[in-house]
Amino acid sequence: xxxxxxxxxxxxxxxxxxxxxxxxxxxxxxxxxxxxxxxxxxxxxxxxxxxxxxxxxxxxxxxxxxxxxxxxxxxxxxxxxxxxxxxxxxxxxxxxxxxxxxxxxxxxxxxxxxxxxxxxxxxxxxxxxxxxxxxxxxxxxxxxxxxxxxxxxxxxxxxxxxxxxxxxxxxxxxxxxxxxxxxxxxxxxxxxxxxxxxxxxxxxxxxxxxxxxxxxxxxxxxxxxxxxxxxxxxxxxxxxxxxxxxxxxxxxxxxxxxxxxxxxxxxxxxxxxxxxxxxxxxxxxxxxxxxxxxxxxxxxxxxxxxxxxxxxxxxxxxxxxxxxxxxxxxxxxxxxxxxxxxxxxxxxxxxxxxxxxxxxxxxxxxxxxxxxxxxxxxxxxxxx
Amino acid sequence: xxxxxxxxxxxxxxxxxxxxxxxxxxxxxxxxxxxxxxxxxxxxxxxxxxxxxxxxxxxxxxxxxxxxxxxxxxxxxxxxxxxxxxxxxxxxxxxxxxxxxxxxxxxxxxxxxxxxxxxxxxxxxxxxxxxxxxxxxxxxxxxxxxxxxxxxxxxxxxxxxxxxxxxxxxxxxxxxxxxxxxxxxxxxxxxxxxxxxx
Numbered sequence: 272x273x274x275x276x277x278x279x280x281x282x283x284x285x286x287x288x289x290x291x292x293x294x295x296x297x298x299x300x301x302x303x304x305x306x307x308x309x310x311x312x313x314x315x316x317x318x319x320x321x322x323x324x325x326x327x328x329x330x331x332x333x334x335x336x337x338x339x340x341x342x343x344x345x346x347x348x349x350x351x352x353x354x355x356x357x358x359x360x361x362x363x364x365x366x367x368x369x370x371x372x373x374x375x376x377x378x379x380x381x382x383x384x385x386x387x388x389x390x391x392x393x394x395x396x397x398x399x400x401x402x403x404x405x406x407x408x409x410x411x412x413x414x415x416x417x418x419x420x421x422x423x424x425x426x427x428x429x430x431x432x433x434x435x436x437x438x439x440x441x442x443x444x445x446x447x448x449x450x451x452x453x454x455x456x457x458x459x460x461x462x463x464x465x466x467x468x469x470x471x472x473x474x475x476x477x478x479x480x481x482x483x484x485x486x487x488x489x490x491x492x493x494x495x496x497x498x499x500x501x502x503x504x505x506x507x508x509x510x511x512x513x514x515x516x517x518x519x520x521x522x523x524x525x526x527x528x529x530x531x532x533x534x535x536x537x538x539x540x541x542x543x544x545x546x547x548x549x550x551x552x553x554x555x556x557x558x559x560x561x562x563x564x565x566x567x568x569x570x571x572x573x574x575x576x577x578x579x580x581x582x583x584x585x586x587x588x589x590x591x592x593x594x595x596x597x598x599x600x601x602x603x604x605x606x607x608x609x610x611x612x613x614x615x616x617x618x619x620x621x622x623x624x625x626x627x628x629x630x631x632x633x634x635x636x637x638x639x640x641x642x643x644x645x646x647x648x649x650x651x652x653x654x655x
Numbered sequence: 656x657x658x659x660x661x662x663x664x665x666x667x668x669x670x671x672x673x674x675x676x677x678x679x680x681x682x683x684x685x686x687x688x689x690x691x692x693x694x695x696x697x698x699x700x701x702x703x704x705x706x707x708x709x710x711x712x713x714x715x716x717x718x719x720x721x722x723x724x725x726x727x728x729x730x731x732x733x734x735x736x737x738x739x740x741x742x743x744x745x746x747x748x749x750x751x752x753x754x755x756x757x758x759x760x761x762x763x764x765x766x767x768x769x770x771x772x773x774x775x776x777x778x779x780x781x782x783x784x785x786x787x788x789x790x791x792x793x794x795x796x797x798x799x800x801x802x803x804x805x806x807x808x809x810x811x812x813x814x815x816x817x818x819x820x821x822x823x824x825x826x827x828x829x830x831x832x833x834x835x836x837x838x839x840x841x842x843x844x845x846x847x848x849x850x851x852x853x
Contacts, residue, residue: 272806373765375740380749393740393787411795412787414740415767422784429802450745453752454761504808505782507774509729513762524780528808639762640771642783 273489275428275500277648280591281353283346283444284481284578285320288330289353294595297603298623302577304465304477312452316463319447320479320579322346335403341376341390346482347444348403354440354484355404361486367430367439368410370397371423373583375414378448400442408436417546417580417638418505419443420587421646424487425503431489438490443587444482451582452478458513460550468547468573468605469554469619471612476548479579483588491651498594501631501649502533508641515552515637519560522637525645526564533647535631537565540647542602542620542627544589544634547573548580557635558613560643566633567616570624576606586636590646597629597650657805659797659812660834664847665721667713667826672696673852674720686822690716701776708744708763710737710819711772717828718773718813725830729780732809733770734799736786739820740766769817782808791816791827793844800831816848 281289285303286296296303308316328337331345334352347370355361375393379386389395397410411430413423420443427439445451455461455478462475491497506528508521516522530537543566545557561567574589581588596602602624611617634646666673670689672680680696682689690712694704697719704715714735744763751757762768767785774783782803786795800812815828827848831839 377745377764380745381752391742392738394738394789397787398789409792413784414765414787415770415783415785416765426784426799429799429806432806433798433802435798449752450749450764453756454748454758454764457756457758457761505784506780507733507771507783509771509774509778509780512768512771512775513758521780532806638767639765640767640769640783641774642767642771 273432275424275431276488276491277498277594278486278488278492279354279357280483280485281350282481282483282588282591283322283350285322286577288349290591290595297577300604300606300623302465302606303479304579306464312447312449313456317452318462318464318477320477320481321447322480341386343376343444343446344396344399346446347400347442350482350484351400351404351440351442354486358486363405364407365436365438366406367408367427367436368401368406369423369427369439369441370400370410370412371419371443371583371587372396373414373416373419373445374451377450381449416640416642417582418586418636418642418644419583420585421590421634421636421644422505423587424500424590424646427487428500428503438486438488440484440486441587442482442484443584445582445584446480447478462549465607466549466575467607467609468549468575469611469613469617470607470609472609473549473551473554473612475550477575477579479581481578481581481584481588483584483591485591496598497651498597499649499651500646502529502647504528504532505642505644508643510641512640515556519556519563521641521643522557522560522635522645523563525643526560526633526635529645529647533649539631540566540569540633541629542596542632543569543571544593544632545571545573546636547575549575553637555613558615558617561617562615568618570602570618570620572603572605572620574603586634586644590634593632593634593648597632597648600627600629601625602627657801658834658838659801659804659831660836661839662830662832663721663725664829665717666852667717667824671852672720678852686824707772710741710743710817711763711769713819713824713826714769714815714817715772715776717815717826721828721830722777727777727811729778730810731779732782732803732812733773733779734784734796734812735770735815735817736788736796737766737816737818738788738790739818740787743819791848793841797841797844804833
């Protein structure tokens with residue numbers, strides 16, 4: 272099977288509009304979350320990761336007319352532009368385009384503004400990105416709840432292996448809307464304060480908006496240490512559509528299958544980037560799956576305390592962060608952790624760590640519909 | 656290279672349910688009544704059905720018929736796609752936001768919820784993916800399914816186009832598995848989808 276190498280990337284988030292700006296904030300423990308007593312989404316206060324529209328519009332006006340594109344489209348287009356800027360020689364005639372989103376422009380359902388109804392369709396979002404840059408291949412749109420961003424990487428790997436293309440840009444994004452915020456609120460899943468993944472006093476999710484893009488290829492980056500997607504697997508809990516399995520069955524199975532594909536045992540894993548949404552049930556389920564996989568001693572973090580839950584972007588952003596942690600031999604802390612609040616032993620990273628060799632990192636994600644995903648990233652030597 | 660064949664296929668469109676080329680159920684009724692009577696036609700007890708949104712109900716009925724008397728195990732993957740995502744339920748939820756946002760409606764505002772419903776029903780603990788496309792594209796589904804089987808991530812794949820928009824439903828679901836005889840080509844799959852079953 273061909274490998275999938277992770278090349279250049281770009282994250283557009285409240286933490287910055289370049290990956291390096293995002294990494295600076297992760298190292299210093301600076302959150303992108305803010306508490307808003309008055310907000311356009313709910314009548315009650317929310318704590319969320321919101322991309323400043325004015326700053327976004329300013330940045331976007333350098334590449335296009337902001338009036339022609341929704342906030343989400345602007346974020347996703349800027350993310351792709353960030354990758355293209357670093358790869359001016361990329362042949363867009365042959366480059367695949369894979370899009371991940373859960374709700375796309377769903378805010379238009381309430382008010383179309385000056386946009387056409389087609390903008391509500393997720394495939395249309397794919398075409399907008401394709402046409403903006405002049406990609407030639409038909410975009411592939413993945414919408415599989417909160418594992419979408421990571422699943423999009425797994426899709427890229429499969430399509431490369433089937434011979435559709437050898438290089439692709441994977442882009443993920445979701446934005447805040449009254450639709451999504453009120454929905455999570457109706458589940459009583461939102462926390463009014465900064466979320467506390469895996470902590471005893473955690474009270475729920477913060478939502479966030481972000482977009483990210485990454486160039487992937489079956490060829491390694493020249494003259495560089497490379498990070499590859501060595502194993503990936505998804506599995507359904509077959510248990511409940513809106514609650515995670517109590518036994519962590521689907522996630523456990525995903526982890527086991529991804530280890531198998533990477534041809535390693537759990538001892539090889541040096542760190543875990545969790546889903547860690549800070550709901551009671553998700554974090555407990557993840558701890559159980561991690562413990563069943565004999566990974567309870569392995570340092571782990573959740574970055575939801577920086578970004579909130581960015582839905583269709585989250586697993587892609589977190590995969591990109593895994594890549595940089597591995598290249599820089601560093602671990603970003605899990606913000607707001609107080610005291611372990613799950614029934615199994617886990618090892619939460621609470622301070623920034625340097626000089627830590629990460630040759631294999633596990634990334635996990637779970638979502639509504641009972642879906643789970645595990646990915647294993649591998650550090651490849653310059654001559655591999 | 657793996658050759659994928661079609662074990663069984665189900666088409667649901669314009670008031671008809673077709674299994675492997677034969678019309679097994681038809682009804683002139685509107686979609687609400689069509690879903691109700693087609694569930695009755697299945698002759699099973701499954702109270703959860705009545706809680707599902709319409710997209711899930713369509714997927715449930717189609718998969719129930721395709722998988723009946725079929726030898727599948729928990730490694731049967733689900734590779735689904737459509738054009739309208741969960742817009743049918745999105746609109747219902749959006750209506751509720753004005754009064755009282757409903758969690759039971761919100762949960763169905765994702766296209767992959769139907770994969771969860773089918774997984775629960777048939778105890779499939781397998782690979783799931785939901786793609787959104789401009790129109791039915793057998794190629795992507797076939798390619799993805801082949802990769803799942805070649806990489807031993809699935810034994811069989813339940814493939815589907817499951818679209819519901821403005822009360823119009825268009826369903827094509829097929830059970831795909833490795834065939835030692837002949838491959839079901841994209842053309843053949845497309846032909847089944849395009850055929851008229853009057």
